[in-house]
Amino acid sequence: MNDRQRELLKIIVENYIKTVKPVGSKSLVKKLKCSSATIRNDMAYLESLGYLEKTHLSSGRVPSETGYKYYVDNLMKPKEISGDDVLKLQTILSNKDLEVSDAILKCMEIISEITNYTSIILGKESKDQKLKQVNIVPIDNRKVVAVLITNTGHVENKQTMISESIDINEIVKSCEIINKNLVGTPLGEINAKLEYEIKPIIASKIKQYEEVMIFFQEAFNDFTFKRSDVFFTGKTNILKQPEYNHPDKIKGIISKLENIELIKKIETDNQGINIYIGEESKFDEDVTIIKTSYKLKGEEGTIAIIGPKRMEYAKVVYLLQFLKNYLERE
Amino acid sequence: MNDRQRELLKIIVENYIKTVKPVGSKSLVKKLKCSSATIRNDMAYLESLGYLEKTHLSSGRVPSETGYKYYVDNLMKPKEISGDDVLKLQTILSNKDLEVSDAILKCMEIISEITNYTSIILGKESKDQKLKQVNIVPIDNRKVVAVLITNTGHVENKQTMISESIDINEIVKSCEIINKNLVGTPLGEINAKLEYEIKPIIASKIKQYEEVMIFFQEAFNDFTFKRSDVFFTGKTNILKQPEYNHPDKIKGIISKLENIELIKKIETDNQGINIYIGEESKFDEDVTIIKTSYKLKGEEGTIAIIGPKRMEYAKVVYLLQFLKNYLERE
DNA sequence: AGTTAGCACTTCTTTTCTTCAAGTGCTAGT
DNA sequence: ACTAGCACTTGAAGAAAAGAAGTGCTAACT
Numbered sequence: 001m002n003d004r005q006r007e008l009l010k011i012i013v014e015n016y017i018k019t020v021k022p023v024g025s026k027s028l029v030k031k032l033k034c035s036s037a038t039i040r041n042d043m044a045y046l047e048s049l050g051y052l053e054k055t056h057l058s059s060g061r062v063p064s065e066t067g068y069k070y071y072v073d074n075l076m077k078p079k080e081i082s083g084d085d086v087l088k089l090q091t092i093l094s095n096k097d098l099e100v101s102d103a104i105l106k107c108m109e110i111i112s113e114i115t116n117y118t119s120i121i122l123g124k125e126s127k128d129q130k131l132k133q134v135n136i137v138p139i140d141n142r143k144v145v146a147v148l149i150t151n152t153g154h155v156e157n158k159q160t161m162i163s164e165s166i167d168i169n170e171i172v173k174s175c176e177i178i179n180k181n182l183v184g185t186p187l188g189e190i191n192a193k194l195e196y197e198i199k200p201i202i203a204s205k206i207k208q209y210e211e212v213m214i215f216f217q218e219a220f221n222d223f224t225f226k227r228s229d230v231f232f233t234g235k236t237n238i239l240k241q242p243e244y245n246h247p248d249k250i251k252g253i254i255s256k257l258e259n260i261e262l263i264k265k266i267e268t269d270n271q272g273i274n275i276y277i278g279e280e281s282k283f284d285e286d287v288t289i290i291k292t293s294y295k296l297k298g299e300e301g302t303i304a305i306i307g308p309k310r311m312e313y314a315k316v317v318y319l320l321q322f323l324k325n326y327l328e329r330e
Numbered sequence: 331m332n333d334r335q336r337e338l339l340k341i342i343v344e345n346y347i348k349t350v351k352p353v354g355s356k357s358l359v360k361k362l363k364c365s366s367a368t369i370r371n372d373m374a375y376l377e378s379l380g381y382l383e384k385t386h387l388s389s390g391r392v393p394s395e396t397g398y399k400y401y402v403d404n405l406m407k408p409k410e411i412s413g414d415d416v417l418k419l420q421t422i423l424s425n426k427d428l429e430v431s432d433a434i435l436k437c438m439e440i441i442s443e444i445t446n447y448t449s450i451i452l453g454k455e456s457k458d459q460k461l462k463q464v465n466i467v468p469i470d471n472r473k474v475v476a477v478l479i480t481n482t483g484h485v486e487n488k489q490t491m492i493s494e495s496i497d498i499n500e501i502v503k504s505c506e507i508i509n510k511n512l513v514g515t516p517l518g519e520i521n522a523k524l525e526y527e528i529k530p531i532i533a534s535k536i537k538q539y540e541e542v543m544i545f546f547q548e549a550f551n552d553f554t555f556k557r558s559d560v561f562f563t564g565k566t567n568i569l570k571q572p573e574y575n576h577p578d579k580i581k582g583i584i585s586k587l588e589n590i591e592l593i594k595k596i597e598t599d600n601q602g603i604n605i606y607i608g609e610e611s612k613f614d615e616d617v618t619i620i621k622t623s624y625k626l627k628g629e630e631g632t633i634a635i636i637g638p639k640r641m642e643y644a645k646v647v648y649l650l651q652f653l654k655n656y657l658e659r660e
Numbered sequence: 661a662g663t664t665a666g667c668a669c670t671t672c673t674t675t676t677c678t679t680c681a682a683g684t685g686c687t688a689g690t
Numbered sequence: 691a692c693t694a695g696c697a698c699t700t701g702a703a704g705a706a707a708a709g710a711a712g713t714g715c716t717a718a719c720t
Contacts, residue, residue: 024683035693040684058684058699097491137463139483147477147485153469155477157485161427236588239581250580255566354712365664370713388670388713 001049005042008032009051010075012043013063017310020242022060065278065309068288072275072313078321079314085114086322093326099153100299104327105231108303111319112234116241117307120263123229124301129154131185136175138168146175146219150187152299158219163211170206171215177201178216190220230263241308243286256284268293268302273320278309290316294327331379335372338362339381340405342373343393347640350572352390395608395639398618402605402643408651409644415444416652423656429483430629434657435561438633441649442564446571447637450593453559454631459484461515466505468498476505476549480517482629488549493541500536501545507531508546520550560593571638573616586614598623598632603650608639620646624657 011031012023025039032039043061046052051067054060063071092098092106101123108119129150137145139159146158162168178198185193194217203209235257244250256262265282266289268274273292276282281289288311291304303323305316341361342353355369362369373391376382381397384390393401422428422436431453438449459480467475472494477487492501508528515523524547533539565587574580586592595612596619598604603622606612611619618641621634633653635646 022683026683036683037685037693037695038691041692044685054684056700058682059701060683099489132469133467135465135477137479137483139462139481143483145479145483145485147465147479149467149475149477149487151469153467153473153475153489155475155485155487157479159429159483236581236585239584245577247575247577247580250577250584251566251569254569254580254584258566352712356712366712367664367666367714368662371663374714384713386671388711389672390712 001046004032004034005046006075008039008042009046009063009067010071012052012061013067013071013075013310016063017312020310022055022062024060027060063310065280068277068309068313069275072277072317076314076317078318079312081114081315081318085110089323089326093323100296100327101301104294104301104303104323105233107323108231109233111305111316111323112237114319115305115307115312115316116234116237117305117311117316118235118238118257119233120266120302120304120306121229121231121233122264122267122302122304123231123299124267128300129187131182131187131190133183134175134178136172138172141168144168144171144215146216148219148223151184156223158222160215160218162215166208166211166215170208171212174198174202174206174209174212174216177205187220187223191217194220230260232257238287238307243308243310249286253284253287266291266302266304273317273324275313275317281306288313290320292320292324294324296327331376334362334364335376336405338369338372339376339393339397340401342382342391343397343401343405343640346393347642350640352385352392354390357390393640395610398607398639398643399605402607406644406647408648409642411444411645411648415440419653419656423653430626430657431631434624434631434633434653435563437653438561439563441635441646441653442567444649445635445637445642445646446564446567447635447641447646448565448568448587449563450596450632450634450636451559451561451563452594452597452632452634453561453629454597458630459517461512461517461520463513464505464508466502468502471498474498474501474545476546478549478553481514486553488552490545490548492545496538496541500538501542504528504532504536504539504542504546507535517550517554520554521547524550560590562587568617568637573638573640579616583614583617596621596632596634603647603654605643605647611636618643620650622650622654624654626657 008028011028015023025036025043028039029036043052047054047061051064051070052061053064055062088110089107092103092110095103098106104121108121112119129152132149132151135147137147139145142161142164144160144162148156162171181198181201182190182193194213199209199213202212206212238244238253239250244253262283268291271293273290276289278285278288281287283289283306286309287306288309289304289306290311291302293302294300303320305320307316338358341358345353355366355373358369359366373382377384377391381394381400382391383394385392418440419437422433422440425433428436434451438451442449459482462479462481465477467477469475472491473489474492475487475489477485479485492498511528511531512520512523524543529539529543532542536542568574568583569580574583592613598621601623603620606619608615608618611617613619613636616639617636618639619634619636620641620643621632623632624630633650635650637646
């Protein structure tokens, strides 16, 4: 693959990203300063390498998934975006009154707006968070609310009807024991400690300790489960893409976006920006997902942009990189 | 309008609901035991009254909005549904361990499944709920979480960074004052009491009382705002309807369903089951919204089914009626 | 007076054909 | 190694034709 061929691939990808139309040889004559026949030869070669495809026998060329991949890995240069947009992001990020997660949400809103793609924010259940406090609030004779707070300020609550045989005071007492012994414990370890450290203590002091234990176990279980949140911004942006101009495709992508379980699978394992094109995305063959993780001050999660395969890679990568750097710089 | 004509209208509506195809005169000959010409005459008459429409000059007839309305008000009989489905609902409703709102959610899930329409549950911000308790949890020097709990067991929290000039202890003290004075106050009255009863007390005991007041005012404000929740079940069901088989229509309805402000406007004022057909729905000219309110034990809200105009009225009305009766019986 | 048979007329839908533009691959020549 | 030229494909768009469904109206029937 020589320089001209690389240049050709780059132009075809970028052209297709812009126009959504297969690229023909004639239209590139001026840019590449050679004849259409030469370009056709090169195109045929690139196709033989698997970087280009035809939609039908006599159409122009379209990048293949490997073509996009080659482009992303070797040809693309992250593209700076307008200072105006950067400024917007910076303003949000430097607002110290905002909770981190809110700041991220707002930034992704702006990124969705700039790019016209859909953003997903996955707040990971951070098992590093530590228990700060547990409160028991009796609502009436039978109803109790447990309020759980972590060292990062997250609050969850669990409401339960307790069986008549249990005295609420016993739950309150047990709660004091838990506060005395478990404050500072990472969420991931709560369950085990509850079983092996707390249960024996409570068993010695409380009559119906088994029911009480079940109550607390359920409360903590819910806690760790609920803590994985999913947010979207620009959820319907992807529908603006011309590739989603068919009822069935729209229905398909919509129901995938509604499927929280599927969304949760989008999680970055490694550092840096990851790009998953088409099949690779494991989400939908027609989309690209660009994602990265962030981690700071007990907050931890994944942010992702989901758009068509012919996504403006350069722009999106630049934006995510910018956000990630800013977050992790602090 | 004679008996046969009413019967004709009924059959046309029900036929159209089932088949989504304009109804022609010939197809009804057997059912009405008269000739197609007679039926055509009657159809023309019903059309002149505004109950039927044609999609084009020589098509069969389709019910108009007023036609549906007449059907709903005068012709339809609520249709019992399979005992199996009723049983499912009853099982959920009689499960005493479930919070009311969860039970409603689960019921609506089932109703969505049975009907293939979309359900919306609007938890109204119930200003009748009373404050049960306020807790202040300091997270670190600058960060504080306020946890607010009502007599129905709802919990909300508000996290804030406080300015360095404020001593956290002062906030804690103020919180005690609030607990002493405001517990039992309906949420709707909290703001006023905060301003006229609490402020003077705090002002006399706390140095930076103004900042502290702002903190609590914000916390309570968020509380009353957040308390209006919107849930969906079967959100994409409406896309299964054949009338949503065009990209633009799908996009239109999707973005309307995403628009929480618009959704919140769906609120029943009066008792009973309300049916809003097409334009009347103020939501989308192609849908019908059937809704009703519920109210029990401090929980209060609206449940609604949203589907195409040719909705299975009889079924949906029966289901909502059933659910409403059950809830309010207790 | 209410009902029915019959027929001309509309309108939409579906299918088939035609034409057109875009683009390719290949051959032969530079 | 590049280019000019040409035959050939293919999909898209439009026109024409055929067919299906259904109506309105007139005139006859009970």
